[in-house]
Amino acid sequence: MRSIRTGPLPTILAVLAAFLVGLSSNRLFHETSKAAGYSTYHSDDSPPSWLGIDHSTGCGSAVEEESSVLEMGGGLEVGSSNGVSSMGEVFVKGEHERIRDEKMEEIIKVFGEAFFDKSVSYSGTNHRLRRIIRRALAGESIVIGVLGGSITVGNNTPRPLYKDNTYHALFWTWWQQAFPDAKHLYFPVGIGAVGSPYFSNCFLEHLPAEIDLVILDSAVNDQRSDEHHRSFDHLLRSLLTLPSAPAIVAMEFFAIPANNEMTTGGVNSLDSARYLDVPTLSIRNPLLPEVLLHPSRIPLFFGREPASGGAGIVDPRHPSLRGHLAAARILQVHVWKQILYVEGHNSKEDEIREKLAVSRIGVVDEEKEGVYVPGVLYSKEEMDLWQLDASFLEETNWGSREDELEVVSRMSLLDHYHPSSFIPPSLPRCRSLSGTREKLAFLSTTKGDRVENGTTFAGEGDGWFEWQSSPQKQYIITRSPGAQVTFSITVGLGDVKLWYLKSFEFGLGDARCWVDNDTQWAVRLVGKWERPHNIGWLGVIREGLSPGDHLLHCVLEGPGEFRISSLITG
Template sequence: MFTGRRGTARLGVFLYLVVLAVTLYAAFGGSSLELKDGLRLSQLGKLTERDQWRAFPDVAGGAGAPPSTPPPPPPAPVAPVNICTAGPVGKRLCAEWGEAAVTRLVAYGGTNHRIRRALARMRAGKPFSMGTLGGSVSSGHGIRNQGNSRYAPSNLNVRLFSWLNATFPAPGGSAFEPAEKRDDVNVYVNGAEPARGSDYFSMCSSLHLPDEPDLVIIEVAINDQVGTHNLVPVELLIRQMLELPSQPGVLVFNVFGLMFEAIQTGGDLTMGVSQFYDVPTLSLRNAMLPLVPQNKSLILDWFNHENDHPDRETFKGVDLRHLGNIGHEIAGDMMVAYMELQVAEMDAIEAAAGPGWSIDSLYPAPALFPGLVTKKFDPALVPPGPLKPTCIATNSDKAPFEPKTQTGWRKWAWKDKKYLIADEPGAEFEFEVAVSHGTIILYYLRSREFGLGNLECDLVGEPHRRKVIKGYWDQKFNIGQSDRWDGLNPGTYNLKCTLLDQTDDPKGGKEFRLMALMTI
């Protein structure tokens, strides 16, 4: 029975079973040891091979399955949805620019809970409103032959709104910046303002957004110059958006320019703030600029140029600050592709949740961290409270920039940029302002091209608070900047400013351009 090679193998199996049976018998105290399906150890030798497998598969069969039953096939792999497969716009972008480029778009994704909350409300049939806070790119500078560039079909923000409106239509249709509020229409308000960054919008965002926005696009990467000075304004801006009663989805979209001292923008340095608050951030530069070494002419396609025959090597004649029509369309489609991805992932999340799910359970909006990430940690974890600044601005009809008294100052505009200006030394203005949290901020234009001079400002009764504010600087771009008075006691103050005869402008220019006054 146990002779030969096969007999030796059988003997080994037999001895293994005997030793195992004795061990189990001793361990469990008798022959009543039960195996699978109620079988006893004493019955094991009387079973068929198939029954032995059912009772004790690792011993009887050795391979974990009855010899006559093939193993079930593995489930077919399910490819996870991604930005290139989620929807038609993403598929088209990936086919045109490559999957690697479009994948690089997402600088930070996070949970996307806030974005998905907004989309879930839209899918439920609630008319929505969308707003943009940004600079001249979002304003549409660089778009040609499409009328009002703020609401031109190619404008990157309009392109996103048009997709949302087509995907989630409202009973009453849609409207751009409607004069009257209606509850049955989808609304888009382009609140972008040229030459303004996060230091402006962190104080004045309420002047430029629709009431109760459902989605807010923030585009300030270019106008926030490189440096750490924008960290606090960006944090205050993001917190304000997340604390709005309408609980909007917030998306940071960073465009890029190629006319500055560095390709890097202020948005690169402040992205850690948006990450901390779980705000998704997209980078057009990260997606597209790596394609340029293979084809330099792409820059001519993406950026605006009034000259029909710009230099294709040096790009002289190309406005490397503002995207052109094609660049805007690519940027807008990138945002659309990201929204397609969110909708596709929401389909899977909601299907897995089964019936009875709620927006709050699947896409929560937790309370903000009780403290500023740009400030020292406070073990008491006392929430800073909602920031409610006041702002008056030259480009606002809601809160116009009107001094209490003035001599020598006048309103002036260049295209869509509005200012209060003076160019005669001795011109004065005075504002009376209320301060609750200790800060007054004056916002003005700086430039090396426009012949700007110096302004001397006093807080009446506070002689040690005097400032000389300079309009000239040696930077290649013209943009709003701020000077501030901090550490003030709550109360009412008079801010009085006078245009000086002295100037830092090498050509002797003395003009000064005011843009806004803010207090906290």
């Protein structure tokens, strides 16, 4: 018998074992939840307990149903201090942490572990999120932002119990209770009919540059197209490369309007999220199979149109309070698991170092033609594979490059490979009617024609003017053919883009836009389309324009209406 050094793979095995020991001290998922779990009721028509429904009747009033599910799990009670003085020191749990963990475990029991397992589309390393959690546990103030569309606004979600029942507001309340030793900041941004093409250019109109954690809701409003996929990729890159190096969590919802896709841009965007190591959670994964299996439960998860008085027409685009709560629980449980990791990792550092030292020594048994590492026999073939692993690890240093885990890849998945090309950081100038920093305003406008009973009265119509259909949907519009609007712009890289509305039902028309007097480069923006969506769209007017000051002109061509909400230059 003789001792040899076995290389890094046994080290990895030992680290994994030590990590599992560390997690066990947190009593993670110490009980099963089959009686109330998501995965146990598909064989019959009995709804799970977290739906808050009388099992004998299968129904309940809208307010009663929402009230009962909100009572499940409750909020967190604030107890003693968390016991962390700085990152890396031993973490000693107090009463506050005990209460926090017990309530989260109860929530998992109510929903069922399968519900949360299915909700994780991509977990990744969570390296950035854990860094933010370490700061929060140390008592630092964390700045949280939310970017989303009308789901984030809370459209058609009843508010019988709380002022704001949206998923992010419920998560924000939980976050403050989970980390009570600092005053955190919260910037929720919800704009109807808006997705990543807008936010990728205009997020700094709404969020501070010092943001620490961003929750994204764009899966429903983004379309399944390369254009929207690139916008989502650009949005992730722009956020990840901010000086504050924020963490991002993507939250995917779904909609089921008649004769429309059940999945939109979120399907494509997931590839970029995985590539850039952005955790992605989904309420679609557990709930869409549920409503397909039990269509009668659709009203439980989706809101109701205001005109129906809360008891009639179901809105298949926006979640109910129960849907928002389920999304909030998904966010809470994911973040809580990262808290447990951080706490367990800090408290087990010495033990891990000790096991690392021991695991580098193996004992050869020549009779059995194997190696004991430590106490477990591995064959010669396994040892040969370990040598390949060892050479890989030695050449790449993979697994110990903590400083590279947050590096943003230099190329997009949608690019053609090139050995030296890279995507430079880009922060365009955005002027928006819904922004907080630089409001969109036009320089001048001319009147168009008035059409009445088939007769055209030249020059007697309106020009362009500000108008809104709701506080979240503000536009500069015209309804007069021939009306022209002019904007003053300044460009650096030479890009000019307009964010405008597309719809199949609002009677929208087309606009023709150009820069300065270059009418030969005019671009036609089409307002009406045949898809059953009313959604903002990014129109590219010019690329490669000379740097400096210019004038952007747009004119309404033909009948209809045209709506502009933002102007983007780069």
